[in-house]
Amino acid sequence: MHPFRTHTCGELRREHSSGSVRLSGWIFRKRDHGSLLFIDLRDHYGLTQVVIQPDRDFFETCQKLRLESVITVTGKVEPRTEDTINPELPTGAIELLADSVVVESEADPLPIYLAGEEDGPEDLRLKYRFLDLRRERMHKNIMLRSKVISDIRRRMIEDHGFSEFQTPILTSSSPEGARDYLVPSRVHPGKFYALPQSPQQFKQLLMLAGFDRYFQVASCFRDEDARADRSPGEHHQLDIEMSFVTPEDIFAVVESVLYGVFTKFSTWKVDATPFKRIPYAEAMVKYGSDKPDLRIPIEIVDISELFRTSKFNAFRSIVEKGGVIRAIPVTAIADKPRSFFDKLVEYAQSIGSKGLAYLVFEAGAVKGPLAKFLSPDDLTALSKMCGTKDGDVVFFVGEMAKEANRIAGDLRLKLGRDLDRVEKDCYRFCWIVDFPMYEFDDENKAVIFSHNPFSMPQGGLKALQEMDPLKIYAYQYDVVCNGYELGSGAIRNHQPEIMYKAFEIAGYSRESVDKDFGALIKAFRLGAPPHGGIAPGIDRIIMMLTHEENIREVIAFPMNQRAQDLMMNAPNDVSIRQLRELHIRVELPKHHEHKDQPVQDQLPKT
């Protein structure tokens, strides 16, 4: 007999009855009746009830064992009597009558609960992540992650003819983008490697190498602050690149994979392919966001023109100054109490709106302080543009366009959630297309890249030479689901002349482009296929499939918001010797100088 197990804890059924078996696992729960002891033995596969009878010499030992101790039980599979069958448990028709028990590992009292639904404080969960991961929900999340990734790989390779590649983790720092994680070089004093923010240049170079269809489940390292949907330090992308393609070719692959994965691993409804395509400019007006949550059936309307000549000074002057007026029509809330509207106005102000006007369409009339400033014709036009019916309310935001988008978009989300108008149990996908190539940086009064500088401008060199840079679109697209940006991609700029020109507009000299992207530019002169790609975020996909609201719940060993690994105690101090070897001297900011290690204590010795 195998020293640890003949079966797993999720395996035994009535047909195994009277056979002698061996199980190993953790003591999940104990029910001690004094002269009879039940142990729920848990392993990766399931739970089996073990019965310890009082005449056994290991009875007392088992009574004293704490939860989560690891034991090996040998005994007979007994069918349970009709009245003791547990229908909740797959193994509930049988139990294991113990003949011998070996204690493999005795557990101390646990710092966190495993058997309940409650999470406990997150810093403790992260510090004892290996315990946290034993909990059913976390175990399921991580297993789903494993299955989804392997399913994605299969789809990429078998359904779409991609090959998987590895690219370097130690590479060079590039000036664009997020802050880099740096690794000092021992051999080259004063020089540093950087961890890749993404394998961007490598995957493009693989296209130049002629591999045609690249993918990688890639670790990406960015030293940026965390969010609920953004893990600090490192995250994972399904990195894709394809040669000789149009955006539609890339959309087709991503739609096929995402639709397939989401329908396979969720019971929620998934948008049929092709996913809706929404130009960036339209999304910013209609949803106030470039990652719209299409589950909310509220669409913002631009009504600036109505107010250009209106008697309502506040809005007219905003329009005259180049600002915009946006209407947020909401159906069937005219009967909401005054406090509802007051709270919403207060909320609007808290997110930076100057105010929040609204009109109530009720009983064939229009009520609200704004009503008297609008002519009957204007009101009719407004009502038509917003599609209002009796019982509807229209909210108004008047700001400069960027602010108006942000505020109206925020209000749209809040209204959708507060009024419970978010469509349930579905994944609503879309593509945001036609991103602007450049934007104006108000702070530095300069034209800058609005997204990826490697994107091909729509209209090519001609557009760069002749058009207002701020009006040029890039072949740049995002795939969005339920208000989350799942991935971002582009058709790349593979022509050196267009690249120099594109960078020149953003204020980079030919020399600086050569210096920073030399490898790529040189390669582009040696035969470059037109190519493009995208990189959907794996962690976010899993987060959506598990319905988690925090990305840490789908990562086995995540860092906390301040980019610390509380379990491994990273980042930590290193020895002077290590620093010397790397030619590094540490100069701490003043307020850190007299502080001890800020990170949590090491694990207690057990």
Add this chain to the structure above:
RNA sequence: GGGGGCGUAGCUCAAUUGGUUAGAGUCCCAGACUGUCGAUCUGGUUGUUGCGGGUUCGAGUCCCGUCGCUCCCGCCA
């Protein structure tokens, strides 16, 4: 870097307008119990109310500062 929320026993939480010795459940410890499946019952231990200062006869509660966690803004080519 900025803004919001939270911080009371190992864990989850309570504590009236500021008012006696800060409670309950759970975990843990001891005892009882042969059919439980979140076993049950009895008893017990557990506190720098995050930390520091202030107001007050009196502070878990009010004020100021600070630390930690978290959410958001900035940032994320």
